[in-house]
Amino acid sequence: MDMHDWPYIKKSARRKKRLVKKDFDKQLIRLDKQLDILWATKYKLPMVPLEIPYQSGWKRLFVLRGDILRSTKGEFYQNLLKKINTVQYHHDRAFKKRKRKRGKYVYSEKRQLLRVIDEYDWLRNTLKLTDREKILFSPKEVWSVRKKAMITEYHCMETWRFVLVVKPHIIYEKKQHDELLERQIKQIKNRIDRENLQPRMSKLVGGSRHKYWKWREEQKKYKNELKNKPVYSLQEDYTGY
Template sequence: MENYTVDEYALCARFKSKRKKRRLIKEDFEKQLIELRKLEVNLWKKRRNLPLVPLEVPYQKGWQRNFKLRDDVARSSEASFYRELLEKINTWQFSPEKSFKRKKKRKRKHVYVENIQTVKEFSEWEWKSSKLELTEKEKVHFYKRERWCSNCKRYKIHYVFNEPWRYVLRVSPYMITHAKMVDSDLESQIQFIDNYIVNNHLRYKINRLIKGISHKWSYYEKENPKEISPIKNKSLQALYQQYVDEMI
């Protein structure tokens, strides 16, 4: 009678070998991580689709700046044309200061310089796109301009509005009148999943399973709560155990 090893006997008897069992356990865990990622994305979508709720008392949060028609242009016969064009090329800027100045380091000193704002310019790709909202009459008021791009290290073509004097900047308070609705149950579910992934260092593994790579995205670069402070660690464990007990 021949002697067989355990793996050979398992293969003949159609039993699962130890290696196959470990592989099945690993595959099952990876499937659970994929499903967990899908659940997390669905919860994010639900939070993003929550409606806006009007505030009882609106408040001001800085200042906003955009363009408007100059007074003499608004009284002219072509006011409607330039008003419609402005809706397509208008730009907005937001700043906590009414002066709209930004801090810049110059000669080892921080100085405040004027923040330049212009109407929208179109790249060559946008200009040739079929989704461009400009009419043929409106395109006549733009000219081609080559500008050096420091990122691409080459000249790039832009289409610039040739009559910017027709518009002037308008500064107005930026008022917050609505706020995003907050769902406490939804937030607790998102935080529970995030704590599980962060505490067990599973974010990189999930990225590798979903996308094939495990980049260190800045959004996920968080410290492990277990390594921050033992006091915070105890409070986190108490909250975690309380949540588990409620779920059960």
């Protein structure tokens, strides 16, 4: 039988529209993958040392007190500090933040603490603390606004051994620049912004925006089972009679 004798199946307008939309979605998925590859390539670019280092603001971090550093336990606390130290960066050496109070702007010093270990990192020992180092931490029950529940945190009890110092933040190296790579990323981002493709791309690839709005919708659908329920019915459910 000749292929020209086969019956011709005409596509309906609805099917044509569906195929066009499906092909467009495939293009968006390929575009998202291409952008991910470009970002990964940019991330893997090596660091290049600068000919002339320059200062970019200030950094504040904890250091071990001089008397503790010179003591017999200096090396022990120095190793502990490497695991729980925190660093803040600021354009001003004073490290003050502006806050509006009673219609006026006031400046207060930014607070900085040693790292607080959450329960997840403590149980899995992601910081690789030794048994001797774990003795220096105490658990503390605090209220988590994000989780809306009480959580356990582990705080260092001997914070007095460490002091804050402010040092110049010197930049010694920078990321290698690839002009062609930057141009390709910019072209894709411009197209996404110009044609407003991000919402559809996020929905197709399971992006954070889509997941967030899906979570919000699920939260709205929550129903209180105890609302408008008679008291005697609740008593029957609780006591069984």
